[in-house]
Amino acid sequence: MRPRPPPSRTSDQPPGARPADPHPVLVSRASDPPVIVEMNASVEAIEGSHVSLLCGADSNPLPLLTWMRDGTVLREAVSESLFLDLEEVTPAEDGVYACLAENAYGQDNRTVGLSVMYAPRKPMVNGTMVAVEGETVSILCSTQSNPDPILTIFKEKQILATVIYESELQLELPAVTPEDDGEYWCVAENQYGQRATTFNLSVEFAPLILLESHCAAARDTVQCLCVVKSNPEPSVAFELPSRNVTVNETEREFVYSERSGLLLTSILTLRGQAQAPPRVICTAHNLYGTKSLELPFQGAHRLMWAKIGPVGAVVAFAILIAIVCYITQTRRKKNVTESPSFSAGDNPPVLFSSDFRISGAPEKYESERRLGSERRLLGLRGEPPELDLSYSHSDLGKRPTKDSYTLTEELAEYAEIRVK
Template sequence: MIFLTALPLFWIMISASRGGHWGAWMPSSISAFEGTCVSIPCRFDFPDELRPAVVHGVWYFNSPYPKNYPPVVFKSRTQVVHESFQGRSRLLGDLGLRNCTLLLSNVSPELGGKYYFRGDLGGYNQYTFSEHSVLDIINTPNIVVPPEVVAGTEVEVSCMVPDNCPELRPELSWLGHEGLGEPAVLGRLREDEGTWVQVSLLHFVPTREANGHRLGCQASFPNTTLQFEGYASLDVKYPPVIVEMNSSVEAIEGSHVSLLCGADSNPPPLLTWMRDGTVLREAVAESLLLELEEVTPAEDGVYACLAENAYGQDNRTVGLSVMYAPWKPTVNATVVAVEGETVSILCSTQSNPDPILTIFKEKQILATVIYESELQLELPAVSPEDDGEYWCVAENQYGQRATAFNLSVEFAPVLLLESHCAAARDTVQCLCVVKSNPEPSVAFELPSRNVTVNDSEREFVYSERSGLVLTSILTLRAQAQAPPRVICTARNLYGAKSLELPFQGAHRLMWAKIGPVGAVVAFAILIAIVCYITQTRRKKNVTESPSFSAGDNPPVLFSSDFRISGAPEKYESKEVSTLDSH
């Protein structure tokens, strides 16, 4: 389109064509609002040598050939026209000046069609031009929207209406443009084929909210009731924005979890669920559901939803927290330490939420932490009393697990006060009671007789171990003389200790005087003493185990009271023999 500030190309062509040829020039198409008028511009030419005195012309409707009896729109010779055009058609141009412009008034839909002009110069000099104009009767303004409207980018929307009626001039106004921008009316513009249009422009920067907005244009004609409206819906393209998504999700291990992601965009986005760079599910849709069946702790983590189209992308994340009971605690190792050393024991587990961790021995709680996955127990300068079985217990609201472990404290032998010698009727039995770790070797020395007996000599020495206590018994055949001196020596890799065993009884060997019955009674008393000592040591020492307990849970109630039900120990019974003294 160009402004009416230069000579129209249409008329330049007419002027240049004057050279004596039959020809006509008119717009190939033209439009008009129903009830208004339309002026169809027309120029024609004929050979100069004809020089007619009078030039006549005829306009036909829908056919150029008179033999087909087409409806006559206008006829200059007789003014006889088809009934559809009576009072509606008028020639605006001067045929003598080769101007055949036609005016149609009060147009209606049945007048839409093809219009042909026939030149009549008299006699046989008549010519129907093949050129014709197609009239379109319209009822709505033409709103022109760019083929692509992108949010954030300025666009120009135009409203165009035909302005080919010299009697009625249209006025344009915009409908529903509030918030978009102020319109600018350009006025009349001439088209390439000589027709006229009235144009109004609307400039604005669309937003995503403007997508689908119904924008209208109204053409009205002053001093009439004629009004025509046209509408166009804006198809605004914009990048995705995620508008719907789960907040952080907590789920119990083994339960079902649904994660929803919804996005707003035009065109619809490609939605993708991802975790740690791995695509879990994707689809072109406005929303996408990710289903997780029987979730495990391995599925705990951050899930991302990515929405993208040709105009951009958006992404959001959601955290999935899988709640589960503690795993079986792990301990750094079964600990072996030397007396006096500092021992550090680390107990760790995994759970959600973090557990309460407790380390205890028997009924005594040694260390505890709340909502931590690790617990460190420091034992400075361990002693033999620290030796024994320990438990590490982890618990939260979803369950409880426990692990047993052993602390083995190694130390030099200690000869206990229970060590002594005792007399029977014809024997002397010497007990050497030693506490040590690892197990010591025990030797009995009789200095007066220059004899040393080791505990490896099983025919003379019987040994029994209970926990950390080793009891070795040497049996001697008695004689009626002063009690022998007996020195007990216990030795392991950490040292050696010796003790001259005290004699429990009279200054002389009394069994020679009390007879056989007394000897039996004395021996029974000695056996009772040994059993009492053994039972006493069992109660004072914790049963040792060289490795972790295979059980899952300790024999206690962790959350309230601590009750331990120990298992009976099994000991090997061995025969005691005597050593003849010389």
């Protein structure tokens, strides 16, 4: 038996090398479960904005990726990564989202939180809106927002209660009064906006007759004004005890009434009242009580004009004009007498007064002159002293002097003396 010859070598095969295998074997990657390697951190978004959440995993074979929220599947696909797009997010989409990656060899999951920020919603108000004077009132104001708001309750720009970063605010009003009646505001605000709600508190109470109530006269008419504050609206009547007459607001011919808020104004008109007006009593009544007040009379000067009537007013006006004219003429005369004109002469005029002495005159004339002055002051009548002058001329004038107590005018005498 002949031996088999060794196999021949090819020219491109190095010495000692193994021949190539005509059927090569491929080496594959080992199979492994998925691991989530990419995920959003917690996300904050403003209401109405766009949000995109990403989840990526590494595994062999490729995993099945699923986005879920509260057990509900939102999106899934076999892929290395998967996006979840949320258009115009709302507060309803606020919450926790989960990403699940799985294949035949295992699974992995992670979560991400989405916080939707928004301005406060319109506050809700509930509680007691109608109360009787003296009762306690409790009102609750609440809202929703992210983040929590600052809540404040106002009345006529005055802060009554406030709370920071809370969604509810309680207002307590112990023993309410009529002043607590009115409009209130509940305001909620954060960095994204502000909203407010108004509400009214109605306090019911017995009538109060205000101090501006009174009667007044105008010519031959007397009007009586009665202003009443109450809730609910009262019935008002005017009583004239001296005439045994009662007039209520239903008699439109005599009484006019007008309501403004808690105030009711009633006006009683009495015609032909030239004499002093009668006593008038205003009475207001509602289901919580009754209040009465005798109305004071104001404006006595107007009553005087009402008594004298139009003709008397014209006469009084004419008298007033006459008095003014008389005073004016008197002042003009006074100005003339205070500045008298003297005729020109060789000798200058000399004014005679109580301090005047004639040079060289006997002493007795001086004593007699003083005695005459004293008699005039005492109201006595006496003969004036005679002066031994060769020439004398007197020009008497009147000089008014006013007495601050009696307002009368006294006459002062002037004498012009010329000596030859």
